[in-house]
Amino acid sequence: GAGVSQSPSNKVTEKGKDVELRCDPISGHTALYWYRQSLGQGLEFLIYFQGNSAPDKSGLPSDRFSAERTGGSVSTLTIQRTQQEDSAVYLCASSLFPGASDTQYFGPGTRLTVL
Amino acid sequence: AQKITQTQPGMFVQEKEAVTLDCTYDTSDPSYGLFWYKQPSSGEMIFLIYQGSYDQQNATEGRYSLNFQKARKSANLVISASQLGDSAMYFCAMRERAAGNKLTFGGGTRVLVKP
Numbered sequence: 001g002a003g004v005s006q007s008p009s010n011k012v013t014e015k016g017k018d019v020e021l022r023c024d025p026i027s028g029h030t031a032l033y034w035y036r037q038s039l040g041q042g043l044e045f046l047i048y049f050q051g052n053s054a055p056d057k058s059g060l061p062s063d064r065f066s067a068e069r070t071g072g073s074v075s076t077l078t079i080q081r082t083q084q085e086d087s088a089v090y091l092c093a094s095s096l097f098p099g100a101s102d103t104q105y106f107g108p109g110t111r112l113t114v115l
Numbered sequence: 116a117q118k119i120t121q122t123q124p125g126m127f128v129q130e131k132e133a134v135t136l137d138c139t140y141d142t143s144d145p146s147y148g149l150f151w152y153k154q155p156s157s158g159e160m161i162f163l164i165y166q167g168s169y170d171q172q173n174a175t176e177g178r179y180s181l182n183f184q185k186a187r188k189s190a191n192l193v194i195s196a197s198q199l200g201d202s203a204m205y206f207c208a209m210r211e212r213a214a215g216n217k218l219t220f221g222g223g224t225r226v227l228v229k230p
Contacts, residue, residue, distance in 0.1 A: 018177050029218060043206065043220035056215045091160065098216040101167050106160035 002026070004107035006092050012113045013082055021077040021110045025094030032075050033095075033104060034067060035059075038088035046090075049075060050098055082114045117141065119207050119221035127165030127227050128197045135182070136192040136224045146212035149190040151181065155203040156197070163205075166190055193224075202228045 005024045013019050025032050034046040043115040046060040049069045060066070064083075079086055089111050093104040120139045128134040140149065151163040166174045166181045166223040174181040182191040194201055204225050 033217065035218075042222050043218075044210075045217035045219070048216050050216075056217060059217070089158065093160075095216075096179060101165065102216075103150070103162050104218060105162060106152070108157070108159045111158075 003094055004105055006090075006096050006107040006110050008109075008110060009111075010109065010111045012078050012115065014115050015084060018078065019082055019112065021079075021090050021112070023075045023077070023092030023094075023107060025073060025075070025092070026105060027073075029094035029096050029105075030072065030084055031095045031098045031102070031104075032069055033093040034075070035091045035093065036088045037056045037091055037109070041088075042092075046077070048098075079112075084114050087112055087114045117221075118219045119209055121207055121221035121224050121225045123204075124222070125225040125227070127229055128194075130199060130200075130228055131196055133193060133195045134197055134201075134226060136194070136205050136207075136226070138190045138192065138213060138221060140188050140190065140207075140209050142188075142209065142211050144213045148210045148217065149181070149183070150208045150210070151179070151190075151192045152206045152208060153201075153203045155200075159208050161187040164192065172200070197226075197228045199228050199230060202226060 032049040048056040064080045067077045089109040091109045093106045095102040095104045147168045149166045153161045164176045164179045178195045180193045206223045206224045207221040
């Protein structure tokens with residue numbers, strides 16, 4: 001079956017613009033995660049969804065970052081008023097159900113460049 | 116303190132030889148899971164192997180095995196019979212039950228397999 005897909009694969013934007021990043025999880029996976037990978041900070045957790053609710057938003061770096069998930073499926077990560085430090089690869093992952101042993105499967109990522 | 120430490124930023128290995136990638140972790144949670152992911156130059160994170168904190172046996176998946184030493188808090192990945200396609204970044208990650216469902220990643224080890 002299809003894996004996790006993300007779009008766009010690359011996004012170049014100007015400082016101050018808003019961007020939306022999309023994630024389509026594996027069909028039937030109830031849990032969805034966003035991570036960020038940057039040279040300086042490594043791989044960081046951003047937010048976790050169980051169904052359409054987000055019980056853990058602890059990794060969102062500022063109130064410019066928000067995310068939603070609809071229909072227990074697609075998720076959108078929105079960054080408002082982008083800054084250069086937002087440049088990174090944004091990775092989405094999904095898992096069948098949340099649990100200590102449940103494996104998270106990752107998408108190919110969206111590379112965001114803020115000029 | 117770092118939750119996950121990978122002390123080898125990079126290493127070379129001869130094709131067909133085995134290689135061990137080090138990972139130490141820090142947690143007081145008795146229930147946790149340890150994961151290894153491979154990230155080739157294409158960028159996608161590929162799940163390799165999982166070890167639960169209560170598992171009695173070391174995990175194995177094909178050419179990958181995990182040397183789990185709970186008392187020493189280490190979870191080293193062993194790749195046997197290295198292939199050119201094993202050249203990639205390798206990340207060790209941990210999920211702690213008390214911390215929810217997010218993964219905490221180490222800084223990664225870059226492996227280059229020489230022909």
